[in-house]
Amino acid sequence: MSSVAARLAAWWHSGSRWPAVLLDAALIAVAGADLWFNRMPGNWWDDAVLVAGVLALAARRRFPLAVFIATLPMPLLMGQSAASLIALFTVACSTRNRWLLSACALVYAALTIAPWWGGSDILSESAWPVWGVYSLAPAGAAVLLGQLVQTKAELSRRLEEISEVREHEQALATQKVLAQERAHLAREMHDVVSHQVSLIAVRAGALQVSTEEAASKEAADTIRTLAARTLDELRYMVSVLRAGGGAGNGLAPQPTLDQLGELVDNAGMGAELEKGPLPELSPPVQRAIYRTVQEALTNARKHAPGAAVGVQLTQDDGAVLAEVVNTAPKRPAVPLPSAKHGLIGLKQRAELLGGAFEAGPTNTGGWRVALRVPLKSMS
Template structure:
């Protein structure tokens, strides 16, 4: 039984429109039954007015005050009316105007008493309290329940807002702790690991110069080269840690230049890749080139549909140049939102590597993206 009630409650609060439709149909049925059992004898026009008041409840959520006014003839023709009380309850759920609610309740009570005004008993002094309670109590109850439900809904919304604020504050606190940990790791890597790797490179260089054996020279050269490359990686990682990191800095395998062919082939564009002879590039530089080409192809696909794209990666005047140029679009361009965060990230990557980044239009109404990193920064 508890499980069934739980499923019903979950369905009722699921946001579907069917619970509201079911509730409105039930209330219309209750008002119709009340009309059928308590209707006083009258002419055909009275019946039409009474039935119209019941049917008007179907739009009570959208026009609460208008529906209440439409049901006011019902207490005048039949005394207490369930349809009018339901409409008054709906008005109380929709507004905080106490003057309006008080006026609606008094109007309903007055119309409820009016059919009995011709009797002599109602004029007796002892009968006024009874008739007052009889007319005002249902109206007061409808207003009270409507205001109570409105307050409950507002409290629920407020609790949801408080929960969202607390979750946001918790996320900010977590980010602050992570930032402090990243800063601590960056200091340790810079002050301890980088220092020791630098010493390894210096000692390996000294050994390479002082020894006469070819095997020892080759081993020392290998150690010095690996140490220098490790220092490049450490500098790059320290820069990333100090920059704040983020969700994108995961542990997934990072792309290299070997994957450029696949990236260009799967770009969904008329793109061709041109590569020249390159020296052995560090992993951070390979990642920067890959991300530059990836972002440029993405932008070309979004903002230059049907354009031809040329991707070139080669040496150029003592530097490594990664250049992506697309022609003008030959199909209508769909306006898409863009915050240019991708280009900002590419420029930051270039600065971390000691290079430059350019992005701008060409003379032929196309677009050019270029990353240039001097080779001397990798030595």
């Protein structure tokens, strides 16, 4: 039984449109049953208005306030109305405006009392509290339940954002530790091994000059040649260790601009890529642009939830410009600690390529990240 419930819960939260369709159909059926059993005898046009109010619930997700207004004649014609309460609940799920929700609840309560207005019972002093509770309690319950559902949805989104940010922070921490180990190994190779191999090459060259024996000269020349080749290999290995900062051991294929579109599409937010004509870019420049866009998209998702992001890659004034601009956040960001190591690393990448890196707020409340690399550094 628990496995069936788990499967139903997974299907309900799978993102399919059918759970919402079935729920709307069930609510329309409930509102229709309420109309059938509780409607008052009236003219045919009254019945048409009541049926139209029930059928309007089909559009409650797209036009919650309009649907609520469309159902307002129902409490006026039949008293308490399930369709109006469902529409009021939908309005409460879609807004945090307390003044609007209070006004909707009061209007519904007033229209519920209106059919009995002028009777002796409602005008009596002792009946006012009863009629007030009878009218306002269902409306207040619908509003509070809608606010509760909205709060639950927002908390779920926040938890997902926190999980994504924590995973990203963990990946950055792992990359930082790997980069430190690689830098330490590169220093050891440069300071110790390279120094000793250089001494071997120097001593072999001195021996080749000072000795008169042909065999010794040949052996010294071989040692000096091998030492020089070893130094070249060491320099290359040191450069690889210092440049590598990604996951794993740095020997996996590095990202290129061909993968930039996939990165933007999978950013998990409203991001668009504009890519102009570009010259042939060297692999280090392509990696720097890719990492800059990647870090900017991550920061936008982290600090500006709901914002739109524009990624632009163009050739400008003798340089290649990669620019990422996001609008102001649509909802409050989750406060998380940040040491800004990502931006520092991007600035260092730009300096190694002879370029410039900028990051700062925009005049509209958003954020801008830009990397400019001169063409002379791309050969």
